[in-house]
Amino acid sequence: MRVIDIPTFLAAMACAAPMFGCANDSAPVDGPTTVEVGEDDGKRDTADGARQATVAGFTLTMNAVARVTSGGQQIVTLKGTASRTLTNAFSYIPDDGFGTTRLTGARTFEIDLDEPFEINTLLSGLPILVALDTASGTPRHFDARITLAPRFARFDGTTRIVVDAPIRPVYVRAADNLRYRGRFTTTSDHASPAVAVPGAASPAVTQRGPRETTFDWTFTDFAPAYDPPTDPVTMSALFGTTTASKSAGIDLRVVRLGLTTDDPYEVWPAPTCTPTVAACVAAAPPTAVDLGACGDYRQVLPCVRPGALCDALPPAPVELTPIDASALDPAIASYNTACDRGGTWCSLDSARAFTVPACPDQEVTPQLLFQLLADQDWTDDAYGSYVDDAGLTGSTFLGGGYSTGAPAVAAACDALAGATEAVGFVGAQEVSCHNCHDFAARTILYYPTTRTVIVLDGSYGYDS
Numbered sequence: 062m063r064v065i066d067i068p069t070f071l072a073a074m075a076c077a078a079p080m081f082g083c084a085n086d087s088a089p090v091d092g093p094t095t096v097e098v099g100e101d102d103g104k105r106d107t108a109d110g111a112r113q114a115t116v117a118g119f120t121l122t123m124n125a126v127a128r129v130t131s132g133g134q135q136i137v138t139l140k141g142t143a144s145r146t147l148t149n150a151f152s153y154i155p156d157d158g159f160g161t162t163r164l165t166g167a168r169t170f171e172i173d174l175d176e177p178f179e180i181n182t183l184l185s186g187l188p189i190l191v192a193l194d195t196a197s198g199t200p201r202h203f204d205a206r207i208t209l210a211p212r213f214a215r216f217d218g219t220t221r222i223v224v225d226a227p228i229r230p231v232y233v234r235a236a237d238n239l240r241y242r243g244r245f246t247t248t249s250d251h252a253s254p255a256v257a258v259p260g261a262a263s264p265a266v267t268q269r270g271p272r273e274t275t276f277d278w279t280f281t282d283f284a285p286a287y288d289p290p291t292d293p294v295t296m297s298a299l300f301g302t303t304t305a306s307k308s309a310g311i312d313l314r315v316v317r318l319g320l321t322t323d324d325p326y327e328v329w330p331a332p333t334c335t336p337t338v339a340a341c342v343a344a345a346p347p348t349a350v351d352l353g354a355c356g357d358y359r360q361v362l363p364c365v366r367p368g369a370l371c372d373a374l375p376p377a378p379v380e381l382t383p384i385d386a387s388a389l390d391p392a393i394a395s396y397n398t399a400c401d402r403g404g405t406w407c408s409l410d411s412a413r414a415f416t417v418p419a420c421p422d423q424e425v426t427p428q429l430l431f432q433l434l435a436d437q438d439w440t441d442d443a444y445g446s447y448v449d450d451a452g453l454t455g456s457t458f459l460g461g462g463y464s465t466g467a468p469a470v471a472a473a474c475d476a477l478a479g480a481t482e483a484v485g486f487v488g489a490q491e492v493s494c495h496n497c498h499d500f501a502a503r504t505i506l507y508y509p510t511t512r513t514v515i516v517l518d519g520s521y522g523y524d525s
Contacts, residue, residue, distance in 0.1 A: 092117065095328050099208075099317040112318035114205070119198060120144035121205055121320050127313040129288050137180050137313060139172040139207060140165075141191070149194040154182070155331060159189055172207075181280040183209045184313070185230045185239055186359035190325055204325040208317035211241065211287060213294070218307035221248050222296055228311065231277075231353035232361040239358055240277040243294075245307070247272045251298035259292050261285035274298065287311035334364035339373035343419035346384060347511035348479030376422035381433055381514060386414035389515075392473035396458070396466035407463035407521040409470065414477060415514040427486050430505055430514055438518075439503050445488025456487040458504050458517045470517070474506055478513035489521075496525045 096114045110125040121143055128138040141150075150170040152162040159182075161173045172189065174180045183189055191205040211228040224245045231242050243256070243264065254274040256264050262285075264276040276296075278286060286294060293308035321328045341355035342364045352361050363369055389412045400407040417425050427447045431439075446452065454460045459471040475481050486505040491498060499522035506515040 094323050095319065095321040097206075097317065097319040100314075110314075112207075112315045114318050114320035115144075116203065116320045117198075117200060117322055118144075119195065119203055119320075121193070121203070121318070123205075123207060123315045123318050125314060126290075127209060127315070129290055129313065131288050134175060135177070135180065135284060135288055137174040137183075137209075139174075139189075139209070139315065141170050141172075141205075143168045143170075143193065143195070145198050146196040147193060148196050149192070151192045153190050153192070154187060155190075155326065162191065177280070177284065180284070181239070184211055184241070184280070184283075186210070186357055188317070188319075188329070190329075200322050202322070204321050204328075206317075206319035206321075206325065206329055207315055209313055210316045211283075212312050212314045212316070213243070213309040214312045215291075215293075215310045216307060217293070217309070218295075219305035221251075221300060221305050222298060222307040223247070224296060224307055224309055229353065230358035231351070232355075232358050232365065233277075233352065234350045234365075237279055239280060240353075241280065241283045242275055242277050242353060243296075244273070244275045245296050246274075247298060247300070249300060251300055253299040253304075255297050257295045257297075258286045287313060332359055332363050334366075334369040334373040335360070336373050339364050339370050343370055343374060347416060347513055348477070371420035374420045376420050377418035379417055379421045379423060379425055379429060379433070381415035381417065381430075384414045384416055384513075386412050386477065386515070388477050389414075389470070389473045392466065392469045396464045396470050399464045399466040401463060404524040405463060405522065407457065407519065409458055409464075409517060409519040411518045413516045415516075417512045417514060419512065425507065425509070425512075427484055427505060427507055430507055431486050434505065434516055438501060439488065439490075442486065442488065444490040445486055445503070447485070448487050449484055450482050452487060453483055453485050453504065453506060456504050457489070457502050457521050458519060461521075463521045474515050474517075478506070478508040478511050478515065480508040480511045480513070482510065483508045492520075494522060498522050498525065 094116060096116050098112055098114050111122050113120060113122045121141060124140040130136050146167045147164055147170060150162045150164055152160040152172050160179055162170060164170050174183065188206045188208045191207065193203045193205060195201045212226045213224050213228065216224060222245050229242045231240050232238055233240050250271040254266055254268050256266055256276045262282040264278040264282065266274060266276045268274045290310050290312050293310055295306050295308045297304055297306035338356045338360050342352060342361065345352060355361050393409050393412060396409045431442050454471060457463055458467060460467050483506040485507050489500040489502045491500050499520060501520050504517040
């Protein structure tokens with residue numbers, strides 16, 4: 062764990078904001094006080110692709126590619142050059158020192174990232190900030206923002222495989238919620254896509270269409286893939302009876318550089334959940350694992366924090382949106398096969414599934430769901446009870462004594478919902494039966510954490 066020199070940190074952070082004075086309490090700056098350059102803005106920075114920004118006559122240049130070294134411990138180094146003599150350089154992320162920055166010459170500095178969590182944090186899309194003080198000029202204090210990202214480079218091999226240069230950080234619903242995603246397309250349909258990394262674990266490969274494949278690394282598996290950058294990652298696919306491949310190395314590139322004389326926290330505020338990303342996350346099935354379609358990791362992350370979606374989206378009326386419930390079919394078939402055929406009987410006739418809005422305009426309760434699901438067979442909840450998870454588990458379709466297949470139905474419902482805790486309604490109303498008792502049954506399950514509703518309809522009975 063890195064130990065921060067608290068007095069140095071506090072002094073540097075004080076100078077990082079113009080409100081504290083320091084070296085910037087001089088005449089107003091002529092021209093723009095903030096400049097940003099990036100790989101997608103059409104600007105050619107330097108001949109070798111380095112990022113270069115100029116504010117108030119001060120120019121900062123960051124080497125295009127970070128240096129990766131390892132000798133038991135991986136170190137990623139960013140190198141910068143200033144147009145004036147530097148007296149101090151300090152790297153940080155909001156409210157915390159980050160990395161180790163040192164002056165390597167009168168006008169040069171380096172930032173070392175030697176902790177895995179530091180490297181992972183920057184590659185996931187969080188920029189690093191650098192406070193810079195100069196020995197001369199007006200003003201004398203600047204803050205830079207540097208964005209580092211992995212990029213495929215040095216391509217070699219077949220033209221039938223086209224590899225995207227960016228390796229995207231994406232959000233997945235998992236304990237480790239960050240993946241580094243590569244992608245390639247092909248000029249004709251392909252099969253059996255594969256990705257190989259020398260001396261490292263291969264990523265998880267997903268063919269998303271006849272001509273599109275993506276592949277995901279966790280950071281633990283990704284770190285060896287770019288170390289050293291010259292080691293090629295090989296992507297291959299089968300075209301008819303022929304296997305073709307393309308290889309590429311991975312560079313860690315400075316893809317964006319900002320420079321300001323203003324308060325960096327005002328110029329570059331913390332990311333928030335935007336309505337566009339929020340709408341995408343809300344529209345994704347609650348059990349969807351991959352949220353890569355909604356944006357990059359740092360765009361999606363603010364929207365998956367508790368309450369964030371509903372801060373960004375207006376409340377929506379509570380409506381039931383149907384979703385595919387066919388995953389329950391095998392368990393239902395087993396349930397019906399196992400129903401007693403002697404003096405008792407049972408039948409699970411149908412299963413339906415729905416989702417409710419992520420930001421409802423009223424509380425979603427089993428009582429409200431019963432009313433929304435009311436039909437000609439079920440109009441009165443007096444023929445049943447509103448129950449908790451234990452009450453559902455003991456119901457006819459999920460655990461009762463009429464079919465040994467009931468527990469499998471319960472497990473299938475949990476799997477479809479992507480959750481294990483539900484509340485709901487269990488009802489039974491007697492229907493006409495000569496010399497017997499026959500009941501129409503309905504069970505409603507509501508899984509609040511995934512906003513999933515499952516409705517089971519059927520019957521059971523016994524001889525008099």
